[in-house]
Amino acid sequence: MKGLHGSVLALVVMMGLVSACPLDDDPFEGLPPGATCVPGSDFKFDCNWCGCLPTGIAICTLISCVGPPPESGPTCRGNAVWKEAGEICCCCNERSVCTSYYR
Template identity: 65%
Template sequence: MKRYHESLLVLVVIVCLVSANPGGYDPFAGLPPDAECVPGSQFKIECNWCGCSEGGIAFCTLIGCAGLPPRPGPTCRGNAVWKDGGKICRCRNGHSVCTRN
């Protein structure tokens, strides 16, 4: 039974990794190496909304939000893709889904 659970966990991890980057497509292809996001993306970092320039640079509101709990609701829009530290995040149904570091 333990082996079954371990196999199931491995399968779930693989499915999550594949869905985070479907088909091995690199959304940052053709952008500068220091690109932070895919042009046109809209996403939230902490309590600030961010957009993405044509050159892949994020620009965000500057609301002071340190220590405040995150507000419920969407954390991104459309097909947004961005980097958050060492993670790559994508928008799925209005919510952020990120790879692990």
């Protein structure tokens, strides 16, 4: 029963994080078609840091990733917003939060 309580608590916390994403308005409105990020966004993809150009296209470091990304440490900075694997992601407390919610 103790594991179930922890799982429910984790789900409630994650639901709170998802609602923190700034998705009331389309963050990609006004950007060129094919934009994958909001200009100025900094986020991690695998083990690489990416920055978003004014054109809405991300440029990333090209480090060869070995194994899964570490669970700790920041995965984004500031008010970053980007698309990843069919989802919109945003930064909440320096952690990536992704949702398939589109407007």
